[in-house]
Amino acid sequence: MKPPPFAYHAPTDLDEAVGLLAEAGDEGKVLAGGQSLIPLLNMRLAAPRVLVDINAVAGLEDIRVDAAGVRVGARVRHAELEADTAAAEAVPLLGQGLRLVAHPVIRNRGTTVGSIAHADPSAEMPAVLALLEGAVEVRGRAGTRTVPAAEFVTGPMETALAPGEIAVAARFPRPRPGTGTAFVETARRNGDYALCGAAAAVTLGADGRITAARCCLISVAPVPLVVDLTDHLAGRTARLGDLDGAAAAAAEQADPEDDIHAGADYRRHLARVLTARALARAAAAAPAAVADTYTGASR
């Protein structure tokens, strides 16, 4: 479990980093937290010729919270973001997702932007970005472009990043007023990749009835699966029975596969169960929610 030889660069300047990466073309990889890349290298499942370590690059270390939302730089560790109270207040789904990302030791090292750029279909943070309709700032030799979340992840471990481009930040917008969010998942062991996970955002009107609802499922599709459930739920309360139809509709769009940890039927079943649970929790967390409209059981 030793990697094949590679050239290693640790630039301090973003333009230099982009230059090195561009030179390497298809054979270059960005190293940030290394929580996925290093195992791939050691198991010789990936063999990039050039590693560009961005851990010393200035300007990527900030968490910025403003009226629009939270902007997370590429060097920000999951644990840093999890501990940032201003970010948590602006976008509660960040913390709800982050606490499900692997284990504390991995969160101490792994970066949120790195997780998004790695685009594992079971990862939580690409789903958080997708559900909130966030975006990724991408820097290449040609300059900076902003890629909407829906266009960023293009397949399992595949993104809109071109060779030579670095994802420098992720932008997580604040949810609309009256919106509650939740993230629930089922994993084999505490901290494992989810067999299925569901994030939900539910917006309630002043009367406590649902005005908008969306969910995002992980581990049941090649990319984070965002489903708009507003048509199913608008005007309804968030009673668990009322949520079942919407949950079933979301699960219908899932396209899970069998693997050694779970069957496809079970994953589809979980998609329904977890969507209902996530919707109920999200509704309960919505600021305008009236307490007695929520009677759903959740864990």
Next chain:
Amino acid sequence: MSTRMFGAPVQRSEDARLVAGRGAFLDDLGAGACAAAFVRSPHARARIRDIDATDAVDVAGIIAVFTYEDLSGAMAEPLPLLIPHPCIVDGRTPYALAREHVHYVGEPVAMVVAADRYAAEDAAARIRVDYEVGEAVVGVDAAVSAERTVHAGMADNVAAHLVQEVGDARAAVAAAPNSLELELDIERSAATPLEGRGVYARWEPATSATGTDDGRLRVYSSTQTATGVRAAVAAKLELALGQVDVVVPDVGGGFGVKIVHPWPEEVMVPWAARRLGREVKWVEDRREHFVAAAHERAQRQRVRVGFDDSGRILGLDVDILHDNGAYLPYGVIVPIVTSTQLLGPYKPGAYRVEFRSLYTTTAVVTPYRGAGRPQGVFAMERTMDAVADHLGLDRLQVRAANVIRPEEMPYDQGLMFQDGRPLIYDSGDYPRMLEMIAELVDWPGFAEYRERARREGRRVGIGVACYVEGTGPGPYEGGHVQVETSGKVRVATGLTSQGQGHGTVLAQIVADELDVPIADVEVTTGDTRRMAYSVGTFASRGAVTSGSAVALAARRLKEKALRIAAEALEADAGDLEFADGRIQVKGSPAHGIELGTVAVLSNPLRYAFDAASAAATQFSGAADHESPPVAEGEAPGLEGTDYHSPLRCTFANGAHAAVVETDPDTAEIRILRYCVVHDCGNLINPRIVEGQVHGGVAQGVAGALYERMAYDSDGQLLNASLMDFLMPYASEVPTVEIAHMQTPSPLNPLGVKGAGEAGVIPGSAVLAAAVEDAEGFRVDRMPISPSELFELRNRHAAGEVASVPPRPSPATASDTSVPSAREPR
């Protein structure tokens, strides 16, 4: 007198060093050694047409590439079959490097030695092996069908076949008023120690200092048997035993996988070190461990049972198909243990067991903690539950009707055990064990708890499973105890330690025997330079065999010390006692002598080396000039050596009970309580025994709910990493509640029984029973995942899986009930 150490929860003396990172494991040694890496077969079955290393020699740092063609003499012969048993019909073992054929993914094909592991792996990746790929044989079904055979020249895949029978079990089943048939299945798991295998070897060429014409070999190995590796390496390298030293450093867990010896790598590394004249080290990585070390557990079992209306088993007829993997390096101990230990604490009227051990194109199967017992207990305890359900009786009541009574001890089961000796239980109180587990888990109160949970929309279940474990087999272990002139006591035993705390436990025993402070006792294990005669650490035998041996060795030392002290004190030896590091006249502490001084006097000197040693020189006192300085029949030095060779195994026992909750929606399984009643005879150190039980339970839970070896039909292991092989984290392991029993063994001087494996044994049985109880349908294969439970629910709803009838309220049905208001947590 000092406080008695035996029985006290003494803190482990090893931990300060290990926890602070000051341990010295295999990879901490040999910083300057060359690194070895192995080219391994990517195919489950293939013929090697050609190996081309041309591209590998361009890698900077490459030193050598070896294939089978480089081997000669004993090295070119297959590795040994360690435990030959007459039931083995065709015992195949591998070569150190594959000779023409490979039989599992991971089999070593070529060895690379390079300046470091990076270069070695780079070179290994460039070696081109041309394979003619054959078809895999994966799983018991494929093996037993014999459509394809694993090895050339075999008509089927049967490696071994054994029938043992006491009475006419088939007739007893046929004549019984009730009978049932069960099909049961257990999948593979593995020991998965934190530290994998590793070997480091150094050859010292012939010089006057090595004292031989051919040099000496020093081998360090992360093994469970120093003397076994020494003998095997000497035989393979055709060296005299005296030319080989094997030293076992700190070992990060073994759990059975490291008792296999020699592993191919374990002979290749010393061989290469000698051939190259350089230090060579190989440290196994995790993927290598998964594909190329050993697995265990996979069995298919068919049970036919006949019983009377009280649940008493009249006949038990068991057929076992055992998957032994590609080779049989360790023989067939695992299915033999399953066959014999299946009986547990029970005494069926008649018993027949038949096993066939089958080759498959997968990693070898050798004993892993529990060593066949978890499967046997699964068969027996699933049967007990089925009998209870058939009769509508409480599950504990049926067990109580079948256990051996204390007054029947010693109890001869009429079979031959894994040590080649009769299966005779030495002691145990099984009815009391059942009472204690019922009390600990509040068995009578569970019906009410279940009802309360049901009203909350929760699904809970309870299960119980019992086991008997033959521990402490021979042939023997030795102990050497020496008092130094400083008064410090040095103890050596030959078996190795993998973290069990032998250093603490053996020190407790010796400290009591000599009445010295435990801090003055230092223990060495697994070093053939200190103790050349030994067997190894396996089968829960350390405390029984080495514990007894060091106690006997200390007693020999005491006899000698008394003779010397009696002379020095001019007293009668019978009037002397050991107290606080001294020997003194009983009742007269002022009239005594330090043990260190006795050590000085034990070794008559011509030359003083310090002030204390001057007392032993020729002009230092009145000497008896009529006898030699070392009396006839005596030897210099204050030391004692002795061996414990047990007549046969001593049998520990226990019962586990688990309470689980299953999520009605997600089918997740959560353990709410895990209770253990445990009897390993006299407890030397309850803290260490409890640690052993906790670790065992963790591995039992692992095998029941998490771990499996996911081979596909091509023989590729799909989960060969700790990401996909689901070893439970601390968050998945329940809190373990333990109640001890102490029924001494009459078979050794300490009255102890082994404790190392017990915790793991009933895991699959007890958790299958609890899940079954929560769900209301049969669970007959383990492990079980949420996805599989979901599928079982669907199949049960479709009428494809049998229901279990509602269980009677144990509070009224059980004769073992102990009223208790305690609520499950």
